[in-house]
Amino acid sequence: xxxxxxxxxxxxxxxxxxxxxxxxxxxxxxxxxxxxxxxxxxxxxxxxxxxxxxxxxxxxxxxxxxxxxxxxxxxxxxxxxxxxxxxxxxxxxxxxxxxxxxxxxxxxxxxxxxxxxxxxxxxxxxxxxxxxxxxxxxxxxxxxxxxxxxxxxxxxxxxxxxxxxxxxxxxxxxxxxxxxxxxxxxxxxxxxxxxxxxxxxxxxxxxxxxxxxxxxxxxxxxxxxxxxxxxxxxxxxxxxxxxxxxxxxxxxxxxxxxxxxxxxxxxxxxxxxxxxxxxxxxxxxxxxxxxxxxxxxxxxxxxxxxxxxxxxx
Amino acid sequence: xxxxxxxxxxxxxxxxxxxxxxxxxxxxxxxxxxxxxxxxxxxxxxxxxxxxxxxxxxxxxxxxxxxxxxxxxxxxxxxxxxxxxxxxxxxxxxxxxxxxxxxxxxxxxxxxxxxxxxxxxxxxxxxxxxxxxxxxxxxxxxxxxxxxxxxxxxxxxxxxxxxxxxxxxxxxxxxxxxxxxxxxxxxxxxxxxxxxxxxxxxxxxxxxxxxxxxxxxxxxxxxxxxxxxxxxxxxxxxxxxxxxxxxxxxxxxxxxxxxxxxxxxxxxxxxxxxxxxxxxxxxxxxxxxxxxxxxxxxxxxxxxxxxxxxxxxxxxxxxxxxxxxxxxxxxxxxxxxxxxxxxxxxxxxxxxxxxxxxxxxxxxxxxxxxxxxxxxxxxxxxxxxxxxxxxxxxxxxxx
Numbered sequence: 001x002x003x004x005x006x007x008x009x010x011x012x013x014x015x016x017x018x019x020x021x022x023x024x025x026x027x028x029x030x031x032x033x034x035x036x037x038x039x040x041x042x043x044x045x046x047x048x049x050x051x052x053x054x055x056x057x058x059x060x061x062x063x064x065x066x067x068x069x070x071x072x073x074x075x076x077x078x079x080x081x082x083x084x085x086x087x088x089x090x091x092x093x094x095x096x097x098x099x100x101x102x103x104x105x106x107x108x109x110x111x112x113x114x115x116x117x118x119x120x121x122x123x124x125x126x127x128x129x130x131x132x133x134x135x136x137x138x139x140x141x142x143x144x145x146x147x148x149x150x151x152x153x154x155x156x157x158x159x160x161x162x163x164x165x166x167x168x169x170x171x172x173x174x175x176x177x178x179x180x181x182x183x184x185x186x187x188x189x190x191x192x193x194x195x196x197x198x199x200x201x202x203x204x205x206x207x208x209x210x211x212x213x214x215x216x217x218x219x220x221x222x223x224x225x226x227x228x229x230x231x232x233x234x235x236x237x238x239x240x241x242x243x244x245x246x247x248x249x250x251x252x253x254x255x256x257x258x259x260x261x262x263x264x265x266x267x268x269x270x271x272x273x274x275x276x277x278x279x280x281x282x283x284x285x286x287x288x289x290x291x292x293x294x295x296x297x298x299x300x301x302x303x304x305x306x307x308x309x310x311x312x313x
Numbered sequence: 314x315x316x317x318x319x320x321x322x323x324x325x326x327x328x329x330x331x332x333x334x335x336x337x338x339x340x341x342x343x344x345x346x347x348x349x350x351x352x353x354x355x356x357x358x359x360x361x362x363x364x365x366x367x368x369x370x371x372x373x374x375x376x377x378x379x380x381x382x383x384x385x386x387x388x389x390x391x392x393x394x395x396x397x398x399x400x401x402x403x404x405x406x407x408x409x410x411x412x413x414x415x416x417x418x419x420x421x422x423x424x425x426x427x428x429x430x431x432x433x434x435x436x437x438x439x440x441x442x443x444x445x446x447x448x449x450x451x452x453x454x455x456x457x458x459x460x461x462x463x464x465x466x467x468x469x470x471x472x473x474x475x476x477x478x479x480x481x482x483x484x485x486x487x488x489x490x491x492x493x494x495x496x497x498x499x500x501x502x503x504x505x506x507x508x509x510x511x512x513x514x515x516x517x518x519x520x521x522x523x524x525x526x527x528x529x530x531x532x533x534x535x536x537x538x539x540x541x542x543x544x545x546x547x548x549x550x551x552x553x554x555x556x557x558x559x560x561x562x563x564x565x566x567x568x569x570x571x572x573x574x575x576x577x578x579x580x581x582x583x584x585x586x587x588x589x590x591x592x593x594x595x596x597x598x599x600x601x602x603x604x605x606x607x608x609x610x611x612x613x614x615x616x617x618x619x620x621x622x623x624x625x626x627x628x629x630x631x632x633x634x635x636x637x638x639x640x641x642x643x644x645x646x647x648x649x650x651x652x653x654x655x656x657x658x659x660x661x662x663x664x665x666x667x668x669x670x671x672x673x674x675x676x677x678x679x680x681x682x683x684x685x686x687x688x689x690x691x692x693x694x695x696x697x698x699x700x701x702x703x704x705x706x707x708x709x710x711x712x
Contacts, residue, residue: 001392002321003613003620009319059317192694209687209699216689220637224610231322231613248606297595300602304583304592 012064019045020075026274029076036140036148038099038117039078055089066178066233073182076277080115082175090171091130091160096121102172112141112149122152125165133157146281170242176289177229177249183278184222184256190275191260211263218259225249240302247299250289253282331393335400342369349405352577354671359444359486363409367441377415377439384423385439391623402573410483414438417564418445418491425549425557446487448478448535456684459503465494474540484520484533487513497552506554510546527674563628571639572612575646579605581664582650600649607642614638630692633685640676647672
């Protein structure tokens with residue numbers, strides 16, 4: 001085994017970091033959210049530089065694509081990396097471009113789909129098969145959850161083959177886990193910075209054991225999620241591995257949101273403080289995954305009832 | 314052009330062969346009446362069965378494979394060492410208390426011992442014919458190990474030891490004690506400690522068993538009254554015991570593979586739920602799934618520590634991260650077991666009963682959960698010490 005980033009992976013990450021520092025981050029995210037827009041310029045650069053095409057690249061692979069998804073999430077990138085760079089190629093449709101949505105059932109009229117903000121495509125599973133659906137109409141949905149989203153009208157669709165639904169679900173779960181880990185890591189960074197800077201009762205909050213222990217437990221849960229997601233991606237997304245990554249990361253995500261906002265106090269509730277940009281995204285991702293209970297049910301089902309129907313994303 | 318290099322989560326072929334060899338050995342040598350089926354607690358008993366098994370392992374070069382060849386080992390990798398631990402835990406730890414010798418007492422002797430000490434002690438350890446206990450914790454010094462009071466006063470070329478140790482496992486069967494004593498002043502804290510290697514039949518040592526609720530694992534209290542220990546029994550420098558203890562505990566914490574047994578227990582609970590006709594219920598699957606995910610998270614975090622060690626890196630906070638995850642997972646397994654088995658768990662010896670009682674100790678033995686959290690905070694998150702007086706590099710032990 002070799003459980004740390006290789007030199008090549010570090011180089012990929014370093015190159016990506018340079019781009020994200022220039023083109024992503026809280027300020028860029030704020031601008032995009034006002035318009036409810038997918039970040040087309042960033043997407044173009046990520047395609048041009050090969051980052052969105054790593055899944056099938058012999059000089060990278062699915063794990064590197066998932067690492068990229070995590071890193072973009074951490075930098076508050078507003079690109080549908082999961083659909084474009086992981087789920088699409090895994091289903092044999094690497095040609096997808098733009099704000100592609102993923103949905104677990106034909107979306108209800110009032111349910112917005114993350115990233116499906118322009119006519120284009122949406123991928124969803126129906127009765128065991130994943131379908132590439134044309135999105136005829138979109139109605140952008142006002143949302144505070146940090147991602148552009150819209151209600152969609154679906155037109156024609158084509159099957160991506162027998163058994164493709166399981167494949168889609170597994171990779172989708174892994175990308176959600178990676179996105180949660182990326183966002184949660186950023187939340188922890190914000191939180192650590194906050195408690196080191198803030199003094200109350202004449203002492204730094206960072207010296208309070210009551211807070212230290214909560215942060216340590218949070219870190220351990222996020223770290224476990226990170227490595228379960230990496231392992232699932234490295235393994236080629238077996239359903240059971242994907243289910244474990246989803247279950248652990250969704251629980252970690254929910255806890256991260258609660259703890260970060262509690263410990264950052266009222267400051268964390270303001271839009272001037274960046275915390276909410278990641279924390280709201282985490283909660284949206286947890287919901288998209290199906291929530292804590294459903295992902296845990298599926299983790300149990302994947303081990304002890306593999307033939308049973310999944311209840312979460 | 315070289316192939317792209319990525320992480321690797323797979324065992325190598327050599328490691329797979331090693332595991333298969335070890336599993337074959339276990340099938341062949343486990344006593345027919347071995348009473349530790351999968352999912353049961355690891356044996357903590359030094360019995361004819363565990364003794365014979367450990368010695369058979371030793372004869373096949375499988376008891377201390379990770380030790381250097383000159384001390385009876387095979388210079389096996391850290392990964393192979395982990396495989397040994399996994400296979401033993403999957404089979405109810407048929408080495409009994411030998412894992413202590415293998416994992417940290419022996420390595421501490423290799424690192425800090427004199428030639429004479431190595432000659433005398435390592436051979437019997439490598440042969441699986443001796444049991445050691447570890448005298449660290451005291452009635453007034455558990456997590457705060459640097460405040461121990463058991464004194465070793467100089468008397469010519471000997472020390473006279475007086476004091477008490479507590480929570481000592483295996484003291485009833487051990488032939489030797491790896492004993493932490495104060496050779497300096499109380500004010501010197503960790504700079505005034507030494508380790509001495511003491512035969513348990515030395516006059517003046519009294520062992521009292523302390524009844525406990527955590528399975529067949531017994532605690533003991535040791536009382537030392539004017540126990541004479543020669544200077545030659547000191548391991549490492551006088552007042553240099555802290556370095557020995559830190560290294561021993563770093564080895565100790567690497568990873569009892571608790572996730573192996575936790576997953577066995579969950580399989581048994583699922584089997585029970587199937588029989589009870591409730592496995593299809595979502596609440597059942599959720600409880601099992603949550604705990605299973607926690608076990609796998611602990612597994613992969615432990616593997617990170619093994620990876621660090623295999624690459625020859627110094628111990629870091631990763632071991633504490635893995636330990637926190639392992640404790641959380643084991644508690645979750647026990648809670649799921651108790652909640653699902655309901656009244657059936659009240660019967661003594663049933664799975665839920667055993668798991669619950671065992672889980673009460675997992676956040677205490679080998680360093681409390683709170684100390685692990687302190688160390689994660691300080692070593693990994695780079696937070697300052699809190700005002701509790703706990704040191705960043707401070708080991709702890711409740712043994």
